[in-house]
Amino acid sequence: xxxxxxxxxxxxxxxxxxxxxxxxxxxxxxxxxxxxxxxxxxxxxxxxxxxxxxxxxxxxxxxxxxxxxxxxxxxxxxxxxxxxxxxxxxxxxxxxxxxxxxxxxxxxxxxxxxxxxxxxxxxxxxxxxxxxxxxxxxxxxxxxxxxxxxxxxxxxxxxxxxxxxxxxxxxxxxxxxxxxxxxxxxxxxxxxxxxxxxxxxxxxxxxxxxxxxxxxxxxxxxxxxxxxxxxxxxxxxxxxxxxxxxxxxxxxxxxxxxxxxxxxxxxxxxxxxxxxxxxxxxxxxxxxxxxxxxxxxxxxxxxxxxxxxxxxxxxxxxxxxxxxxxxxxxxxx
Amino acid sequence: xxxxxxxxxxxxxxxxxxxxxxxxxxxxxxxxxxxxxxxxxxxxxxxxxxxxxxxxxxxxxxxxxxxxxxxxxxxxxxxxxxxxxxxxxxxxxxxxxxxxxxxxxxxxxxxxxxxxxxxxxxxxxxxxxxxxxxxxxxxxxxxxxxxxxxxxxxxxxxxxxxxxxxxxxxxxxxxxxxxxxxxxxxxxxxxxxxxxxxxxxxxxxxxxxxxxxxxxxxxxxxxxxxxxxxxxxxxxxxxxxxxxxxxxxxxxxxxxxxxxxxxxxxxxxxxxxxxxxxxxxxxxxxxxxxxxxxxxxxxxxxxxxxxxxxxxxxxxxxxxxxxxxxxxxxxxxxxxxxxxxxxxxxxxxxxxxxxxxxxxxxxxxxxxxxxxxxxxxxxxxxxxxxxxxxxxxxxxxxxx
Numbered sequence: 001x002x003x004x005x006x007x008x009x010x011x012x013x014x015x016x017x018x019x020x021x022x023x024x025x026x027x028x029x030x031x032x033x034x035x036x037x038x039x040x041x042x043x044x045x046x047x048x049x050x051x052x053x054x055x056x057x058x059x060x061x062x063x064x065x066x067x068x069x070x071x072x073x074x075x076x077x078x079x080x081x082x083x084x085x086x087x088x089x090x091x092x093x094x095x096x097x098x099x100x101x102x103x104x105x106x107x108x109x110x111x112x113x114x115x116x117x118x119x120x121x122x123x124x125x126x127x128x129x130x131x132x133x134x135x136x137x138x139x140x141x142x143x144x145x146x147x148x149x150x151x152x153x154x155x156x157x158x159x160x161x162x163x164x165x166x167x168x169x170x171x172x173x174x175x176x177x178x179x180x181x182x183x184x185x186x187x188x189x190x191x192x193x194x195x196x197x198x199x200x201x202x203x204x205x206x207x208x209x210x211x212x213x214x215x216x217x218x219x220x221x222x223x224x225x226x227x228x229x230x231x232x233x234x235x236x237x238x239x240x241x242x243x244x245x246x247x248x249x250x251x252x253x254x255x256x257x258x259x260x261x262x263x264x265x266x267x268x269x270x271x272x273x274x275x276x277x278x279x280x281x282x283x284x285x286x287x288x289x290x291x292x293x294x295x296x297x298x299x300x301x302x303x304x305x306x307x308x309x310x311x312x313x314x315x316x317x318x319x320x321x322x323x324x325x326x327x328x329x330x331x332x333x
Numbered sequence: 334x335x336x337x338x339x340x341x342x343x344x345x346x347x348x349x350x351x352x353x354x355x356x357x358x359x360x361x362x363x364x365x366x367x368x369x370x371x372x373x374x375x376x377x378x379x380x381x382x383x384x385x386x387x388x389x390x391x392x393x394x395x396x397x398x399x400x401x402x403x404x405x406x407x408x409x410x411x412x413x414x415x416x417x418x419x420x421x422x423x424x425x426x427x428x429x430x431x432x433x434x435x436x437x438x439x440x441x442x443x444x445x446x447x448x449x450x451x452x453x454x455x456x457x458x459x460x461x462x463x464x465x466x467x468x469x470x471x472x473x474x475x476x477x478x479x480x481x482x483x484x485x486x487x488x489x490x491x492x493x494x495x496x497x498x499x500x501x502x503x504x505x506x507x508x509x510x511x512x513x514x515x516x517x518x519x520x521x522x523x524x525x526x527x528x529x530x531x532x533x534x535x536x537x538x539x540x541x542x543x544x545x546x547x548x549x550x551x552x553x554x555x556x557x558x559x560x561x562x563x564x565x566x567x568x569x570x571x572x573x574x575x576x577x578x579x580x581x582x583x584x585x586x587x588x589x590x591x592x593x594x595x596x597x598x599x600x601x602x603x604x605x606x607x608x609x610x611x612x613x614x615x616x617x618x619x620x621x622x623x624x625x626x627x628x629x630x631x632x633x634x635x636x637x638x639x640x641x642x643x644x645x646x647x648x649x650x651x652x653x654x655x656x657x658x659x660x661x662x663x664x665x666x667x668x669x670x671x672x673x674x675x676x677x678x679x680x681x682x683x684x685x686x687x688x689x690x691x692x693x694x695x696x697x698x699x700x701x702x703x704x705x706x707x708x709x710x711x712x713x714x715x716x717x718x719x720x721x722x723x724x725x726x727x728x729x730x731x732x733x
Binding site for chain 2: 007008009010011012013014015016017018019020022023024026027080119120121122123258259260261262263264310311312313314315316317318319320321
């Protein structure tokens with residue numbers, strides 16, 4: 001029997017009926033807005049090459065996500081901009097000279113093995129754009145080298161010079177030009193001033209919290225300072241390390257990825273410090289000039305462990321118990 | 334819902350308004366067993382159903398009329414006449430008093446022997462101001478309620494907990510405590526914590542304290558005063574507080590308040606954080622209803638099944654210091670046992686996690702589902718029949 005429902009039909013839903021108004025789409029689009037100044041600066045600095053890489057990376061990332069969703073028969077999630085976000089972050093790590101196949105492979109692997117394979121948005125244990133970066137860096141190291149592929153450029157490559165020619169070779173580079181992005185590196189990650197502006201915007205909008213960026217920067221600065229104390233003639237200053245390569249980009253945009261980072265105040269600070277210290281350790285001892293991506297990936301691996309640092313739950317730990325006789329009863333059946 | 338905020342300040346509330354009498358009542362009875370049948374005539378105050386849970390109060394007809402229908406969820410009464418059942422006198426014997434109160438519809442579940450009585454005068458949710466007019470205009474009744482509880486539970490100490498900035502005058506021999514006027518400070522668990530510094534899980538009782546709200550005490554006082562059962566509730570509708578008969582249809586109340594309900598709107602029984610959405614305009618209010626709020630279709634949140642981003646906003650705001658996002662994932666993928674390892678029982682069901690969720694996931698609902706499934710899982714194994722014959726016997730018995 002079909003009974004006519006009482007009019008008007010009300011919406012029935014679960015509490016709470018109030019919400020702060022935040023959406024995934026809002027978070028993603030505001031992060032994209034925060035990245036926009038750096039993208040523009042990159043195009044100004046590196047010309048159409050940068051634009052080509054950014055556009056291709058974003059397009060491939062979005063397309064790959066759509067195909068993955070199609071293949072796994074999931075609902076299309078392109079309208080939350082998360083694919084675009086990953087694609088843009090990945091493009092920021094590439095040199096402006098990157099060939100099309102490198103961009104395509106990297107953006108596709110960011111999405112496939114960085115994100116979709118783990119179950120899509122929110123399930124990635126590691127920062128997805130860094131997975132794409134690591135894939136490319138290990139597989140096609142020459143093509144990823146921001147210095148050798150950009151020989152036409154007159155800009156300095158501070159981290160490579162520091163690594164291969166020692167501290168003397170970078171002493172002439174002044175901090176202001178570094179801050180304004182006049183250096184070689186990933187096309188977006190070196191736009192320090194623009195990234196700082198975007199980061200402040202995200203902090204004000206409370207999309208990211210201060211703990212990870214601050215701890216990351218403190219970790220970098222203090223470790224660099226310690227090395228400088230050990231031997232001022234061999235190791236660069238903390239300021240140099242902060243203003244070169246992807247330090248600021250990593251601190252504000254990569255290490256703050258929601259899914260792959262811990263949450264509580266102590267875990268986040270430890271996470272940031274750990275990643276920051278690793279950056280300098282890799283820059284000093286590693287074979288890669290810039291240690292930021294690998295430092296963050298390593299710290300990401302510690303996230304499940306760091307998340308175990310928890311306050312005591314309300315009222316203490318409690319387990320719903322069965323009656324004592326159940327044990328014997330269950331053994332029988 | 335950007336205008337919503339967590340402030341529990343009540344400001345100036347007017348006097349308690351006695352609502353217009355409805356011509357029909359839909360009394361929710363899903364926790365009660367009806368003792369009358371359809372067609373029976375009832376007077377105002379006639380017992381209509383007994384409680385299933387120990388401690389829960391029985392149900393009485395709020396107005397005289399004829400029972401038109403009884404369904405598992407509600408009893409419909411068509412109101413006619415205004416005859417009242419006879420009042421009874423409270424028994425002098427303390428042992429019988431508790432039982433008598435229960436028969437008069439008072440929930441006596443937590444009236445254990447304790448040394449401390451905690452009076453909760455902090456509004457339970459933003460926008461609910463029911464305690465203010467009661468404390469101001471019905472002091473005598475509340476004092477009578479306090480006195481009764483002091484006798485039953487033999488408490489010696491008393492604390493009145495109020496939100497800072499709200500008016501709250503102490504009773505005799507009573508210490509007033511203030512808490513910050515923000516949600517969720519009015520929830521029972523947090524009020525107990527504010528007074529005793531001890532954290533009691535949701536559903537458990539403090540071993541040496543009895544917590545009652547101002548409203549509970551008011552109704553106990555009224556029962557003692559008049560000898561008539563509890564058949565009303567105090568609700569905030571709009572900015573006014575109303576004394577409403579249980580079973581009054583929400584559509585009737587909304588109409589009285591001058592609101593037009595459009596298709597797709599929500600009528601919320603209670604506050605916006607924890608209230609229950611009404612199924613239809615005919616749903617009646619029950620004894621625990623504290624308010625009625627209308628949420629328009631376009632200004633309400635629509636829960637999604639978007640994945641958890643892991644941003645941790647829920648965790649940062651959680652008053653129970655647990656990981657609601659993780660719990661919602663456990664529940665989503667049916668890892669209920671794992672939810673227990675993440676301390677699901679510490680949740681006090683305030684709903685703040687869902688309020689802050691960027692993915693707009695129904696986190697509180699996921700947590701409740703996991704709690705329910707866990708309870709089912711545990712009781713299912715403990716109620717296993719000893720042999721199969723008995724099982725089949727029970728099953729056929731039940732199906733009949």
